[in-house]
Amino acid sequence: MAPKGKADALVQKSPAEFFAENKNIAGFDNPGKCLYTTIRELVENALDAAESIGELPAIEITIEEVSKARLNRIRGVEHHDRLDEQLYQDFETEEAKKKRLAKEAREQEKLKKLIEKHGEGSKEAEAKRKELAAVAGAAKPGANMRGNLFYKVTVKDNGAGMPHKDIPNMLGRVLSGTKYGVKQTRGKFGLGAKMALIWSKMTTGLPFEISSATPRAALRSHYRLDIDIHKNEPSIHLEEQLPNPDGWHGSSLSLTIEGNWSTYRSYILRYLRQIAVITPYAQFMFAYKAEDDKNSVRIGFRRRTDVMPDPPALTKHHPSSVDLELVKRLLRATTAKTLAAFLQKEFDRVDKSLAARVVDEMQAGVEGDMSPRDLDEKQIVRLHQLLHEIRFSDPTGKHLSPAGEYNLRLGVMKELGPDLIATHQGDVRVFEGHAFIVEAAVSVGGKNVKPGINVHRYANRIPLLFEGGSDVITKTALRRINWSAYKINQATDKVGVFVSIVSTKIPFKGAGKEYIGDDVVEMVGAVKAAIQACCLQLKSKIMRAIAAREQKQRKKTLSKYIPDVANAIYSVLERMAGAAAGGGAGDGEAGPAAKRRRTEDPGGGGLLVRDEFGLLPAVAAKEVTAATLASRLSEYVERIDTDMALEYQVQQGLAAGEAKAPLYLMPLSGRHVHGPEVHTTTCVVKLLTGYT
Numbered sequence: 001m002a003p004k005g006k007a008d009a010l011v012q013k014s015p016a017e018f019f020a021e022n023k024n025i026a027g028f029d030n031p032g033k034c035l036y037t038t039i040r041e042l043v044e045n046a047l048d049a050a051e052s053i054g055e056l057p058a059i060e061i062t063i064e065e066v067s068k069a070r071l072n073r074i075r076g077v078e079h080h081d082r083l084d085e086q087l088y089q090d091f092e093t094e095e096a097k098k099k100r101l102a103k104e105a106r107e108q109e110k111l112k113k114l115i116e117k118h119g120e121g122s123k124e125a126e127a128k129r130k131e132l133a134a135v136a137g138a139a140k141p142g143a144n145m146r147g148n149l150f151y152k153v154t155v156k157d158n159g160a161g162m163p164h165k166d167i168p169n170m171l172g173r174v175l176s177g178t179k180y181g182v183k184q185t186r187g188k189f190g191l192g193a194k195m196a197l198i199w200s201k202m203t204t205g206l207p208f209e210i211s212s213a214t215p216r217a218a219l220r221s222h223y224r225l226d227i228d229i230h231k232n233e234p235s236i237h238l239e240e241q242l243p244n245p246d247g248w249h250g251s252s253l254s255l256t257i258e259g260n261w262s263t264y265r266s267y268i269l270r271y272l273r274q275i276a277v278i279t280p281y282a283q284f285m286f287a288y289k290a291e292d293d294k295n296s297v298r299i300g301f302r303r304r305t306d307v308m309p310d311p312p313a314l315t316k317h318h319p320s321s322v323d324l325e326l327v328k329r330l331l332r333a334t335t336a337k338t339l340a341a342f343l344q345k346e347f348d349r350v351d352k353s354l355a356a357r358v359v360d361e362m363q364a365g366v367e368g369d370m371s372p373r374d375l376d377e378k379q380i381v382r383l384h385q386l387l388h389e390i391r392f393s394d395p396t397g398k399h400l401s402p403a404g405e406y407n408l409r410l411g412v413m414k415e416l417g418p419d420l421i422a423t424h425q426g427d428v429r430v431f432e433g434h435a436f437i438v439e440a441a442v443s444v445g446g447k448n449v450k451p452g453i454n455v456h457r458y459a460n461r462i463p464l465l466f467e468g469g470s471d472v473i474t475k476t477a478l479r480r481i482n483w484s485a486y487k488i489n490q491a492t493d494k495v496g497v498f499v500s501i502v503s504t505k506i507p508f509k510g511a512g513k514e515y516i517g518d519d520v521v522e523m524v525g526a527v528k529a530a531i532q533a534c535c536l537q538l539k540s541k542i543m544r545a546i547a548a549r550e551q552k553q554r555k556k557t558l559s560k561y562i563p564d565v566a567n568a569i570y571s572v573l574e575r576m577a578g579a580a581a582g583g584g585a586g587d588g589e590a591g592p593a594a595k596r597r598r599t600e601d602p603g604g605g606g607l608l609v610r611d612e613f614g615l616l617p618a619v620a621a622k623e624v625t626a627a628t629l630a631s632r633l634s635e636y637v638e639r640i641d642t643d644m645a646l647e648y649q650v651q652q653g654l655a656a657g658e659a660k661a662p663l664y665l666m667p668l669s670g671r672h673v674h675g676p677e678v679h680t681t682t683c684v685v686k687l688l689t690g691y692t
């Protein structure tokens, strides 16, 4: 607060200072989350860099534990022996220690009792165990002290690399980047890598270590650089260009930060697993190197296809997406000589004749051959209004690069191995002049899937792991889909919902790119439609599965009774055959009727027997036994089952009105256009839809 009577002094902040003070806006909330977000930002840059040159990404991610002692050695800080132990937060008197240990023992005793009463793994025991894990260590003095949690994070890619002279600005100046154009990219704000550097600066003070080479470069750049937060400027510690004899291209970025592996380990691994699902054409090698090697982790997510989606293309601004300030900026920066040429050159969906009509509509003395720079303030305002009032065709969406149903399906199959899966790619839709495409996969069953609806979200092919509750995908999946209408039990079935949205503008809430708001009506509609389309496909699969299950069950039930039924019938037949042989009279009829026998029950019960098939003599001669009857009954059950299955298939085919088309087998060639796939237990049949 300013001293009384004095006004607050005016202070200006650099963007770097602002983000350093509000790092949670960019997803850098606490040490654990910072470790996660650092990995995420570097991995996403690596993927963007490889895809931008059409290279199948191969990415190495290493997190190396750095003890405080090692960190101090790196920083040149001398070893420090404590003089006065009692000064420190982790000091504990003998009495306090005794009390703490006694309490811990009591809690362990309670857990033991719960296990005895409800069993190991029971709900009660697990809840207690969780409670103990949550408070473990928290009661220890000094628990809040920042401990030994430092990590060297290195991410290496085989991407486009960075031009030598641009590296300091790209990685040492907040809000600078190459992804501000109208293009679908994972990065957008020119912030992520610098936030990681700021975090490193705030916690360890160590700089960025960067190696990078562009394709076919004879030299490789090596930088050690830092950021001057106050000036928002790079500060270079080391700059050199080294020979690049093996023609390597890509980047390797390394930072040493404070973090918390144990609390964010599961998020980091989940993130990698999910990015492997949506990017099956990439290879990720992950290594966590602990100081104690037994705690180290190594995981590889192998490339599962060489089919990479076409890279996204740069497009122009759609007229309905521009604001007044952007119109002014475009007018200033354009190389077009006339207003008509400006409209045609700078905007999507504006051809020559439409540009001329827009200029005519400007009126007030504006001519098509007028220079864009000569427009006065009022004319610019008029132009901006017209751009929003005139009906322009929607963007085509050809510049977008969705993962593709093939990749999405492949990723889900490989990671979850579900029992059933359906995928769908929606049409190109538009919001605020930006095209977007929603793709979805819905799976049922699979490994490591919890019962219920498990939502997996992707935006521009980035997995989104946090703030799910407010996200358009989660809300739509949980609240706007009537799962039971598709024969899916929302509570007990293991349902995986994967939704991926790609666009030149993802309406993220916040610079941390954690979730997409639920307030964009167009997006809500597209997400719902994509999930429903998958559910519809699943419904027929599920109904077929249910019918097959019921059929199997029916057969099992019928077969179970066969021995008893055969024995019962046989014993009746045996009695009848005995009675017939013992004096029953024929009915005297001729012809076919001669086969029939009528006999009176020897017991006098008045039983009338008609032996339609001439069975009784065969029974009497032991040609027909209980075993014969059982085998004939089994055959019959088998036959009606096959008949019913055939009947069902025919009805399904007719009911679904499926179009039938001839099917041919042929060798694959590069000219074939891939269509959907048919997955069986032994093979995958690729359907081809034509030639290029």
Ligand SMILES: Nc1ncnc2c1ncn2[C@@H]1O[C@H](COP(=O)(O)OP(=O)(O)OP(=O)(O)O)[C@@H](O)[C@H]1O
Pocket: 041, 045, 046, 049, 157, 159, 160, 161, 162, 170, 171, 176, 177, 178, 179, 186, 187, 188, 189, 190, 191, 192, 193, 194, 250, 251
């Ligand atoms: N591995 C890399 N390979 C090539 N270029 C890179 C790499 N990492 C970063 N860059 C370049 O540095 C720029 C800045 O990266 P940074 O992570 O700060 O922001 P961004 O990716 O553009 O956006 P966002 O803040 O949304 O992540 C990028 O735009 C890109 O041009």
